[in-house]
Amino acid sequence: MSTLVAVDVGGSGLRLVVRRAGRDGQRRRADGARLRPEGLDVAALAADARLLLDAEGVQRPDALCWSTRGLLFLADPVEVLRAVQGALGAHRTAVVSDAVASLVGALGEVVPGAVVAAGTGTVSFGTDFADHWTRVDGWGHVLGDRGSAAWVGLEGLRAGLRARDRVSRGSPGLLAAGEELLGACESWPRRVMTGADAPETLASVAPLVTAAAERGDPVAAEVCRAAGRALAESLLASAAGLERPRLVGTGGLLAATAVRTALTERLAAAGAAVAGARGGALEGALLLADVLETTGDLPRHPEYVHVAGPRS
Known part of the structure; x- marks a missing residue:
């Protein structure tokens, strides 16, 4: 059975969960997003996630989805994907904006919709996972x-x-x-x-x-x-x-x-x-990891969704 990993990186912490044979493990945590003058310290975050995976006894997941805040403004998505893939070594890796993961988690499935997240900050995001990808606020x-x-x-x-x-x-x-x-x-x-x-x-x-x-x-x-x-x-x-x-x-x-x-x-x-909402960004990332493992790909977008490897 597949081993899936979901990671959600926010200001309050990095959260990770592993699903083996359809069963979820405990939610694990590490320090949250750290900023350098050039943006997110992705290498440090990926290293922390690697330690959490080691604690779970997972060396190479079948599919991993990494959800992160600031994918558009605070980091280069291609560099994030490269760092995550290199540190965590999943067979299939996706890096998505936390807006995408939050929407999927809130809906409980990958279908057209929009979510407004009213936390410390606010962002709203809507997509049909094809032609329409709209973020509002989050400034x-x-x-x-x-x-x-x-x-x-x-x-x-x-x-x-x-x-x-x-x-x-x-x-x-x-x-x-x-x-x-x-x-x-x-x-x-x-x-x-x-x-x-x-x-x-x-x-x-x-x-x-x-x-x-x-x-x-x-x-x-x-x-x-x-x-x-x-x-x-x-x-x-x-x-x-x-x-x-x-x-x-x-x-x-x-x-x-x-x-x-x-x-x-x-x-x-x-x-x-x-x-x-039915769930949050971590649950959304886990759903996306499942889709990635099942279909071999995710709907891609240069600002919101990057996937390692060829399209299926």
């Missing part, structure tokens, strides 16, 4: 990530500062909650503008905003509604042009009632609906 907390946890946290801190400045649309409750979490508001600019962990710091404020919305804070509630609408618009934009796509949403922010309600209402106005 980072300074330029984009509309509707993400970092975006909600930033808007929450702004509302708190407006209360401190005694101008309209301020929230004294968010000011107090923000200072309890992050310290005096005078320290916030340094924390969220110069800190290496600025997106995570901002995202840590998002639960304060969603909780304030649940308690009836009108400013917090509007921030959450704006986030839901932004997520819906990104999802619709990524699905534009697809015929009867399945739409899915993932990410902890969607558990907030105000965010989820606004998302649902905006999609309903466009004649669409969103379903919950």
Whole structure:
């Protein structure tokens, strides 16, 4: 029976799972994506994955799918494929954007659809795995990530500062909650503008905003509604042009009632609906490894999917 390997590389860690004879092993973890001036340190990540495979007693998998953030902006996909293939030695190797793996994992199969992922950042991605490949947002907390946890946290801190400045649309409750979490508001600019962990710091404020919305804070509630609408618009934009796509949403922010309600209402106005995700990027990578082993290939794309070896 085949030995399949899935790897998902994100900011919070590298995750790996091995499937032998149809049975999945334990999820193993290593450090996450490390950045050098020239981009992702792919060699270090591949070396970490090799150690995890050695711990599983796997020398040469039949098929491996490596899902990674930053495939388009932070690394050369061809170099990533070469490094992964060299370090892990699978018979068949695919390297895909985490947007592709997230969509496949969310849908639970390789079919046309679109997914919006509302985590610390936000990206939406839609494809028919043929002619249509569309990514929306994912521009980072300074330029984009509309509707993400970092975006909600930033808007929450702004509302708190407006209360401190005694101008309209301020929230004294968010000011107090923000200072309890992050310290005096005078320290916030340094924390969220110069800190290496600025997106995570901002995202840590998002639960304060969603909780304030649940308690009836009108400013917090509007921030959450704006986030839901932004997520819906990104999802619709990524699905534009697809015929009867399945739409899915993932990410902890969607558990907030105000965010989820606004998302649902905006999609309903466009004649669409969103379903919950069946799995995440690691599950998607495992599904893609299975397809790669079964068919010998994957739908290829120069920005999103690279496969080692000749087409079948």
